[in-house]
Amino acid sequence: MQTIEFKINGTKKRLETKANVLLLDLIRDKVNVKSVKAGCWRGECGLCTVLLDGRPVKSCLVLGVEANGKEVITAEGLAPEGQLSRLQKLFIEKAAMQCGFCTPSFVLTAYYLLKQNPNPTEREIREFLSGHICRCGTYNQMIEAILEYAKEMKQEQEIPLPQPPRKKKDKKNERSS
Amino acid sequence: MAGGVGLLAFMKERLVSPGYVIDIKGIPELKSMQDDGSRGITIGASVPMSDLLDWHPLHERYKALRDCVSLLSDPVLRNRSTLIGDLCEALPFVDSPTPLLIFDAEVEAASVKGRRRIPVSEFIKGLAETALGPTEIAVAIHLKPPPENSRSIFLKHTSNSEFSIVNVAALAANTSRPEEREVRVAYGALAPIPSRVYEVEAPFKRKAPTPQLIGEAVAIIKKKAEPMTDVLAKAEYRLHMLEVLTLRAFTELLRA
Numbered sequence: 001m002q003t004i005e006f007k008i009n010g011t012k013k014r015l016e017t018k019a020n021v022l023l024l025d026l027i028r029d030k031v032n033v034k035s036v037k038a039g040c041w042r043g044e045c046g047l048c049t050v051l052l053d054g055r056p057v058k059s060c061l062v063l064g065v066e067a068n069g070k071e072v073i074t075a076e077g078l079a080p081e082g083q084l085s086r087l088q089k090l091f092i093e094k095a096a097m098q099c100g101f102c103t104p105s106f107v108l109t110a111y112y113l114l115k116q117n118p119n120p121t122e123r124e125i126r127e128f129l130s131g132h133i134c135r136c137g138t139y140n141q142m143i144e145a146i147l148e149y150a151k152e153m154k155q156e157q158e159i160p161l162p163q164p165p166r167k168k169k170d171k172k173n174e175r176s177s
Numbered sequence: 178m179a180g181g182v183g184l185l186a187f188m189k190e191r192l193v194s195p196g197y198v199i200d201i202k203g204i205p206e207l208k209s210m211q212d213d214g215s216r217g218i219t220i221g222a223s224v225p226m227s228d229l230l231d232w233h234p235l236h237e238r239y240k241a242l243r244d245c246v247s248l249l250s251d252p253v254l255r256n257r258s259t260l261i262g263d264l265c266e267a268l269p270f271v272d273s274p275t276p277l278l279i280f281d282a283e284v285e286a287a288s289v290k291g292r293r294r295i296p297v298s299e300f301i302k303g304l305a306e307t308a309l310g311p312t313e314i315a316v317a318i319h320l321k322p323p324p325e326n327s328r329s330i331f332l333k334h335t336s337n338s339e340f341s342i343v344n345v346a347a348l349a350a351n352t353s354r355p356e357e358r359e360v361r362v363a364y365g366a367l368a369p370i371p372s373r374v375y376e377v378e379a380p381f382k383r384k385a386p387t388p389q390l391i392g393e394a395v396a397i398i399k400k401k402a403e404p405m406t407d408v409l410a411k412a413e414y415r416l417h418m419l420e421v422l423t424l425r426a427f428t429e430l431l432r433a
Contacts, residue, residue, distance in 0.1 A: 042186055043254055055256045061185050066200060109253060131251025
């Protein structure tokens with residue numbers, strides 16, 4: 001048994017674990033965070049994705065002890081105090097799920113992508129999510145949600161700051177000169 | 178264990194059951210990526226592939242390697258998987274040795290007895306078998322600088338799963354001046370051991386129309402190749418796709 005300490009969704013955890021326990025099992029069984037799903041156990045489906053020190057990794061291919069001293073974020077971490085983030089709300093608005101089993105992992109990877117690249121193209125989104133499988137096939141709706149999020153963020157940035165009104169005289173001077 | 182992507186998968190299948198696993202990600206030396214300009218580049222054993230994709234030397238100078246890494250697995254997995262890990266798996270469908278061959282890469286191996294460098298061309302000994310000794314670990318990959326003004330490319334053909342059944346890496350420099358023209362090509366995934374085809378390099382220095390040179394080179398490569406038949410593809414199909422990919426790579430690189 002080893003004692004490890006790590007932060008999960010902002011909370012510090014200190015627990016005992018065997019060295020061969022996967023981060024996936026540790027999170028689900030010991031920390032009781034259930035948005036992280038077990039699908040294939042071999043790094044193909046992407047459902048067990050978590051952000052480990054900010055980067056998405058498949059937690060079925062990470063040992064629990066490797067999280068020692070690190071920070072883990074799951075879908076719960078994107079919605080502190082139960083308040084859904086805009087991206088999560090957009091997944092609901094665009095009906096980007098059917099059974100919902102894969103949704104937490106897609107939201108996490110999409111969140112990371114948008115942080116790296118606030119204005120991704122559809123192709124970039126498809127490429128970036130290629131390590132995730134949605135058996136219901138709601139890929140198009142998810143891409144819509146992500147594109148919509150990027151659009152909204154862009155508009156927010158583009159709202160012009162209030163400018164002092166220009167005097168007409170200045171304009172005339174500019175033209176004549 | 179660096180990324181552990183391969184090791185943990187093998188352990189789950191009970192293909193290997195090590196008594197101890199040592200995490201080497203905490204060793205600073207292994208995390209380094211070094212660009213020594215005219216002396217080449219060095220990639221540490223625990224550098225994740227996603228970091229390689231963002232690294233500037235790979236954008237132009239070592240483009241074939243970048244092409245290869247960008248096609249490996251998926252963006253999330255690439256946050257964990259490493260180039261050396263991929264190479265050390267030494268399975269026939271592994272892609273990374275092929276581009277490394279055209280850059281004359283060497284694997285740096287370390288043990289308590291010291292360090293040595295093993296050329297990638299001698300590193301893979303057979304199916305899942307490398308030149309590493311029982312007490313050695315691979316700590317870095319060194320790539321020689323490519324010729325000035327060279328361009329490189331990596332292409333692969335996969336079966337209906339994501340495993341390559343043939344891959345090709347090629348490099349070309351000074352394509353307009355025959356006597357200084359330098360062309361390199363390597364293929365992999367065709368047989369357990371990937372190979373560089375040195376035999377095409379001299380013929381490319383002759384003065385002849387490019388399509389003719391390409392045709393001859395492809396013939397030499399096909400003659401040398403010893404494709405295997407396995408669960409992924411038949412030998413005949415592999416050989417045919419080798420022709421298609423080499424033709425495509427040469428045509429792209431030697432375009433006037």
